[in-house]
Amino acid sequence: MTRPRLRVRAGRVALSSSEIPLAVMRRPAVVGADVPDHFLCPISLDMMRDPVTAPTGITYDRDSVEGWLERGGATCPVTSRPLRLEELVPNHATRRMIQEWCVANRALGVERAPTPRVPVSAADACEHFAAVSAAAKRGDGPACRQMVARARALGKESERNRRCFASAGAARALASSFSHLAAFHQMEARTLEDILAALVVFFPLDEESRRCIASPASLDAVVSIVSHGEHVARVSAAVVAREIASSCDNQCLQAMSKANGMYEALVKLVAKPISPQATKAALVTAYYLVTNTEHAAARLIDLGMVELLVELLADADKGTTEKALAVLDSVLITDKGRDKAYAHALAVPVLVKKTMHVSDMATEFAVSALWRLCKNTPEDGGRCKAEALQAGAFQKLLLLLQLGCEGITKERASELLKLLNGSRDNAECIETADFKGLKRPFT
Incomplete structure (x- = not known):
């Protein structure tokens, strides 16, 4: 160097x-x-x-x-x-x-230099989390909760403290403690909530930590906190679930898919938002479950996820839009998911609207979802294609190809244009603002 x-x-x-x-x-x-x-x-x-x-x-x-x-x-x-x-x-x-x-x-004009806080040492950090683990193993919730709260406060106090605790195995100790205490059925929920709140401070989770939280008893506790915990605890539990799901650890994903109430808890966070962070975490978790486990899409569809996603997309920020489109595109692979979308009056117009002016990721998922609907539209006169045309899909897709897109998005946008071109009529809606930058006519 x-x-x-x-x-x-x-x-x-x-x-x-x-x-x-x-x-x-x-x-x-x-x-x-x-x-x-x-x-x-x-x-x-x-x-x-x-x-x-x-x-x-x-x-x-x-x-x-x-x-x-x-x-x-x-x-x-x-x-x-x-x-x-x-x-x-x-x-x-x-x-x-x-x-x-x-x-x-x-x-x-000289200001007095404040007395600095003493940073955590590596030895202190190791000793602290050894005590946390010992308290959890003997089922001493109050002692564990007190030490966890102190670790969380110190970790948030400075990045140096956070790194020191993380290097001392904070995430692993907290995950293990959560798993031990979750097995005590009479354990006070606040202790488990505080452990999850502290665990978020010391991300990322390694494989051992993830699998501790993905044990049956731990997942039951996580689901319970997501559904019924205090506001901050619900957000922390949702974020921990997202962290585990996004690791793509198949063993953890399978365990989450089988956890009682997991899908209901995720849908509840979307249906009744408590914070943007929790909503996004629920969407990310749902996406990885749908794309990596069987029957996840069917469970979410039965719980009304398609309708919730369509309504959420009508007025969502960029990050939420990207994640909601990802989940929607994934569930539209199924016949049941597409049937729900066909039945919702806003589904096609919302997807057309999101094909541009959000982000490249949103465009990719919106075009894919619209492609799934139009390609597999029922033999009922092509109502889905007509709705897409009326919402200005033809012009948006044409402009998208002119401005440049690549890979699967380009392929599906081109196929969509061919599907829609045969259904065009004089009643289609043309949004002239979308033609800015158009270089040549579509042929």
């Missing part, structure tokens, strides 16, 4: 501007006072807020030197001797002197 370039300014060593962390570069300078040299960090040349000393005897601001090490630096920037993160020691004496100097110069 090429060592970062160093430069010298006023007798002090500092990193080149390309090597200074953005957060450090944006730190406001102390105005109206001449800061003593020994209060300045050798990396950023700013006054230190949280001074730490390396074994080499050099004191740095914690943010600056940790940023240096995280970007690949393995040596003390001043002495070039080997340096590791865990070797940094808080310099309380220097911090107190800086704070006293700030107070003494308050009249010059």
Whole structure:
């Protein structure tokens, strides 16, 4: 690795501007006072807020030197001797002197440097989650809940703490604890809810963690929380379910597909939204279940998912639109799904509307879904094609091909144009705004 370039300014060593962390570069300078040299960090040349000393005897601001090490630096920037993160020691004496100097110069506009929070050490993190696991194994919900809440708070306090806990196996310990406590039928639901809320902070989940949550007892608890938990807990449970499903771990997906009430819980999050995050999480989970497990599409269709998706698409943001179209396209592979869409007056117009002006992903799924409907339309006079034409599908697809699309989207858009071309009449709706940028007539 090429060592970062160093430069010298006023007798002090500092990193080149390309090597200074953005957060450090944006730190406001102390105005109206001449800061003593020994209060300045050798990396950023700013006054230190949280001074730490390396074994080499050099004191740095914690943010600056940790940023240096995280970007690949393995040596003390001043002495070039080997340096590791865990070797940094808080310099309380220097911090107190800086704070006293700030107070003494308050009249010059100097703000007192706040006392920094002590970051979590690797040893503390390992010890903490060992205690969490031990409490869960003996069924001590209150103790487990207290320690989990502290871990969550510390993890959210700083990215450094979060990484430290994650490296100590936080996700695995929390997932295992959830699995153990879920097996205690008298366990207070709030403890399980708090574990899920903490688990979200320490994503991603490894295979062992996912499979702990995908155990039958754990999934029953997740479904219960999604359906009946407190607001924050329901969101956390939905996000955890999404994390497991999106891993495409077949064993986990099969377990989720068989979990009692799973499909009802997902449909409920779409039918009665509690937050955009929970709705999107439910849609992603539904998509992976439909595309990777048998009977998932049929279950969702029976629970009214097609109608819910169509109505959701009528007024959804970009992210929700993409995910709803993905699920809809997946369930329209089935005859039952298409029958539900044919029966809904908004299905075709909504799909036509979403073929453009949302995103490439939305276009891909909208064209595919519309293709499934028009290609497999019942022999009833082609009402689906007529609705598509009336909604301006022919012009949108023509423009889409002119502006450029690739792969399966291009193939299906071309096939749709051929299907619709034979059904065109003088009553079709033409949206002139969609012809901007059109280069040549369709032939």
